[in-house]
Amino acid sequence: MTTTTAAPARRRSSGWHGFRRLLTTETKVWMRDFASPFFGIVFPTIILLGVGYFIPGMRETITDAPPDSVWFGLTPIATFLPTVLAMAVGTASLTVMPVTIATYREKGVLRRLSTTPMRPQGIVASHLIINMVTTLVGIALALVVAELAFGVPVPSRLGVVLLAMALGLSAMFALGMLVAAVAPRPSSANAIAMSLYFPMLLLAGLWTPGPIMPDLLRDIGQFTPLGAAAQALTTGWFESGFPMLQMVVMVVWTVVLLPLAVRLFRWS
Amino acid sequence: MAQPIVEVSNLRKTYGDKVAVDGVSFTVQPGEIFGILGPNGAGKTTTVETLAGLRHADGGSVTVLGHDTQRDPAAVKDLLGVQLQEATLHDKITVGEVLQLFAGFYSRPADPDELLALLDLTEHTDKQFGRLSGGQKQRLSIALALVGNPEIAILDELTTGLDPQARRSTWELVERVRATGVTILLVTHFMDEAERLCDRLVVIDAGRVVAEGTPTGLIDGLDDERTVVVRFGADDAGRARERLDRLAAEHPDVARVEELDGTPGEIAVSGTPRVLFAVVPALAEADLVPEDVRTVTRTLEDVFLAVTGRTYAPQEPEPELTTEGVRS
Numbered sequence: 001m002t003t004t005t006a007a008p009a010r011r012r013s014s015g016w017h018g019f020r021r022l023l024t025t026e027t028k029v030w031m032r033d034f035a036s037p038f039f040g041i042v043f044p045t046i047i048l049l050g051v052g053y054f055i056p057g058m059r060e061t062i063t064d065a066p067p068d069s070v071w072f073g074l075t076p077i078a079t080f081l082p083t084v085l086a087m088a089v090g091t092a093s094l095t096v097m098p099v100t101i102a103t104y105r106e107k108g109v110l111r112r113l114s115t116t117p118m119r120p121q122g123i124v125a126s127h128l129i130i131n132m133v134t135t136l137v138g139i140a141l142a143l144v145v146a147e148l149a150f151g152v153p154v155p156s157r158l159g160v161v162l163l164a165m166a167l168g169l170s171a172m173f174a175l176g177m178l179v180a181a182v183a184p185r186p187s188s189a190n191a192i193a194m195s196l197y198f199p200m201l202l203l204a205g206l207w208t209p210g211p212i213m214p215d216l217l218r219d220i221g222q223f224t225p226l227g228a229a230a231q232a233l234t235t236g237w238f239e240s241g242f243p244m245l246q247m248v249v250m251v252v253w254t255v256v257l258l259p260l261a262v263r264l265f266r267w268s
Numbered sequence: 269m270a271q272p273i274v275e276v277s278n279l280r281k282t283y284g285d286k287v288a289v290d291g292v293s294f295t296v297q298p299g300e301i302f303g304i305l306g307p308n309g310a311g312k313t314t315t316v317e318t319l320a321g322l323r324h325a326d327g328g329s330v331t332v333l334g335h336d337t338q339r340d341p342a343a344v345k346d347l348l349g350v351q352l353q354e355a356t357l358h359d360k361i362t363v364g365e366v367l368q369l370f371a372g373f374y375s376r377p378a379d380p381d382e383l384l385a386l387l388d389l390t391e392h393t394d395k396q397f398g399r400l401s402g403g404q405k406q407r408l409s410i411a412l413a414l415v416g417n418p419e420i421a422i423l424d425e426l427t428t429g430l431d432p433q434a435r436r437s438t439w440e441l442v443e444r445v446r447a448t449g450v451t452i453l454l455v456t457h458f459m460d461e462a463e464r465l466c467d468r469l470v471v472i473d474a475g476r477v478v479a480e481g482t483p484t485g486l487i488d489g490l491d492d493e494r495t496v497v498v499r500f501g502a503d504d505a506g507r508a509r510e511r512l513d514r515l516a517a518e519h520p521d522v523a524r525v526e527e528l529d530g531t532p533g534e535i536a537v538s539g540t541p542r543v544l545f546a547v548v549p550a551l552a553e554a555d556l557v558p559e560d561v562r563t564v565t566r567t568l569e570d571v572f573l574a575v576t577g578r579t580y581a582p583q584e585p586e587p588e589l590t591t592e593g594v595r596s
Contacts, residue, residue, distance in 0.1 A: 015342065017372070017374075017375070018372030025368075025369045104358075109356070109358065111322075112352055115345070115352065116373045116374070117345040117374060
């Protein structure tokens, strides 16, 4: 069997040739959809500003906590910040990325790509990167606004906060990837994502942040990826001790969900 | 004949207990337009997707440019351009962007600007995919199949959904592309498209090859019957029918005479290839001047009827095929 028909300049593709252009093109095209960048970047900050300015008492110093508690002297909006950051972690990963990938699957873009030397994994990887970056920008925006508008104190232990953030990101993106892997259509991706997103926001303290969360919600929440992230962030920001359980929970979610997503991923 | 560029041998593919491709074999020579023709659901797309290494075969072998695409699908990705049925793009990506993007995947890409010119898309470079017409989308799809400078381009149901004018200009494009030296595998359920474009073709029905050859070869291989249709005005129709019936009884080259349904006064005379020579003098002698004379051209549809015993119905209901087993 001869292989000389191919011209010598041809080379065997690694499957990633042209990935940089794929990433930049995908980013450009993705930004033309107003909703996708908006939700990932601006939505958490809008919630922060809305709660801070429109709910009475959020900017007043807490005086009804015991004077030796960590909450004494803080503002309620400050205790809300970890929840907003957790929300930022969960928004692009769960509400934007799975729908994008399910749309590409439905339109046949993933299949179209599999006929070229580029692997269809390339497009999944580029949206993972795009949404990760969006999330980080969203977090940075929320932090800057929290500082400028509400004078939220810096975290007491930055290392714990950064670790909680990183593990929260990995757990939520693993979950988002699983939704993207199995949802047959964009509408079903959206339905699955939303039915996970809102309960998770509840457990992350969107309606009952930090110190005012009922024990039952807290007990359930610590075993969910976003609830664990919010609790670990709160601990790192205001309290003492290391949120071991929450960190382990996030690691476990990641190592369970990610391989599952890879295994179940449907390309067409 | 040169070394074949594609060799498919006894290819089998099943989905559950449904056999989609049942022992298909053919070879494609460099530089030809090779057709895979058949009704919807015949197994055409499964065949080409398997030969392109996009699906696992259940049996048989496929060699493309010397590579076994079942064992090593990545080996041909750089050499093969594939235009898939029903694959679309992001609505907001522009024509220019997507061509540049795809060009970047290949080791020896074509010049995207030249391709745009070849496919009459230059003026639409900055248009977003969602705003293109059906014909423009189809031309872009061909451009994407060619942007890697492939040795072989697989074009699947290229003109489905296009208006007649767009179909004809797409056919011209395919011929222009072949003129640049690309071997083309054309998958189609349109008989006229296959007849017009293909140098050679296989007709596939229910997962099997039922005919193989050049379009004219296949048509010439049918039985030798020829038909002449003559049309008369109301005054002459009766007399003409009588005269032709008599001719059928007397003349060895005339087998039968039928009045056609639909158009009044239309009479079909069938017989040997010399039937025309019998009909014309008989009418001339009786001074019967037809308003219209035509000889019935035979097409690949007649070939399909002859080999399957069924009238060609391209829109047969598609059997349920899962997309399971598509490779990443």
